[in-house]
Amino acid sequence: MKPRRSLYLAGDAMDARELAREFRARQRAGLHGELVDRDRLQRHFGIDRDGAILSRGSASANPVQLTAGLLRRVQQCGARIYASANVQHVSASRGGVWLEVENDRAVLANHVVFCTGYELLHDIPKPSHEIISTWAVAGDLLGAPPRWLRNTVVWEAADPYLYLRLHGNQLIAGGRDERHPTRYSARDTLAPKRARIADDVHTLLPTLDFKTTHVWAGAFGNSPTALPIIDRVPGIPRGWFVAALGGNGITYSMIAAGIIRRAVRGERDPNARLFRLQ
Numbered sequence: 138m139k140p141r142r143s144l145y146l147a148g149d150a151m152d153a154r155e156l157a158r159e160f161r162a163r164q165r166a167g168l169h170g171e172l173v174d175r176d177r178l179q180r181h182f183g184i185d186r187d188g189a190i191l192s193r194g195s196a197s198a199n200p201v202q203l204t205a206g207l208l209r210r211v212q213q214c215g216a217r218i219y220a221s222a223n224v225q226h227v228s229a230s231r232g233g234v235w236l237e238v239e240n241d242r243a244v245l246a247n248h249v250v251f252c253t254g255y256e257l258l259h260d261i262p263k264p265s266h267e268i269i270s271t272w273a274v275a276g277d278l279l280g281a282p283p284r285w286l287r288n289t290v291v292w293e294a295a296d297p298y299l300y301l302r303l304h305g306n307q308l309i310a311g312g313r314d315e316r317h318p319t320r321y322s323a324r325d326t327l328a329p330k331r332a333r334i335a336d337d338v339h340t341l342l343p344t345l346d347f348k349t350t351h352v353w354a355g356a357f358g359n360s361p362t363a364l365p366i367i368d369r370v371p372g373i374p375r376g377w378f379v380a381a382l383g384g385n386g387i388t389y390s391m392i393a394a395g396i397i398r399r400a401v402r403g404e405r406d407p408n409a410r411l412f413r414l415q
């Protein structure tokens with residue numbers, strides 16, 4: 138995991154004035170950064186936009202390696218890992234939770250935390266939960282990238298938006314989201330989305346030369362407030378679920394870990410009410 142700066146660019150979802158408001162709100166919340174005006178953005182970053190927020194505290198990682206590392210760590214702490222085990226039914230039992238797994242197997246647990254990503258459990262009401270489709274590309278750099286890009290991730294306050302970062306000599310960029318729950322699985326979207334995202338990168342950073350080598354698509358699960366849902370499973374006092382992490386899984390999973398750990402110990406968390414199922 139490598140520390141990175143983050144450059145959040147004004148776009149059609151937030152112009153420079155709104156970005157300045159966002160910046161002040163962040164300052165009040167103790168999140169530091171600096172406002173970059175149009176002139177400096179052009180001179181220092183070669184980007185033609187009204188403004189941006191430049192902040193520290195971001196990071197870049199290979200998500201597969203990161204996950205494998207975390208799993209190794211929890212194993213060292215005594216966890217046992219079972220895969221694949223499709224949980225088909227969940228019910229409360231005295232002092233615990235029954236999980237019925239396929240092939241007539243079952244697990245009895247004191248406490249259960251369901252981290253099913255963008256899929257919600259059957260019994261969870263999902264009136265406002267939305268699944269959208271998103272696309273991403275990776276490509277080889279042809280020539281040296283701008284120096285600042287080596288330690289900075291970039292994203293835009295725009296709809297559709299673009300995000301990009303470097304991973305060694307590869308560029309990873311994504312966006313072009315569509316508010317459709319299954320569009321990501323249509324293979325014929327891959328080539329046009331690949332071309333659109335590559336165009337978006339060229340428009341933003343005309344001097345960055347690269348050749349796309351990979352394109353892929355996936356789903357995002359969002360809530361209307363963009364906050365995740367961290368709550369007890371209705372009817373199962375010792376069952377918890379963590380869902381709708383949007384594009385902020387790293388931050389929200391840490392918040393969820395804190396809230397649930399405290400609840401299991403019988404402690405109160407003043408932030409827990411922010412993430413309850415409505």
Ligand SMILES: Cc1cc2nc3c(=O)[nH]c(=O)nc-3n(C[C@H](O)[C@H](O)[C@H](O)COP(=O)(O)OP(=O)(O)OC[C@H]3O[C@@H](n4cnc5c(N)ncnc54)[C@H](O)[C@@H]3O)c2cc1C
Binds near residue numbers: 224
């Ligand atoms: C394109 C894209 C870019 C992203 N970028 C970022 C980023 O820059 N920063 C960031 O912090 N986050 C980002 N995210 C979000 C992040 O990837 C997710 O929040 C995170 O992966 C969620 O992890 P998880 O372990 O909670 O769920 P997942 O990784 O989704 O795992 C859930 C697991 O539960 C399993 N499961 C579901 N139902 C059952 C069942 N009934 N029985 C057994 N198993 C079941 C699924 O098979 C799956 O393996 C991004 C997501 C996408 C799609």
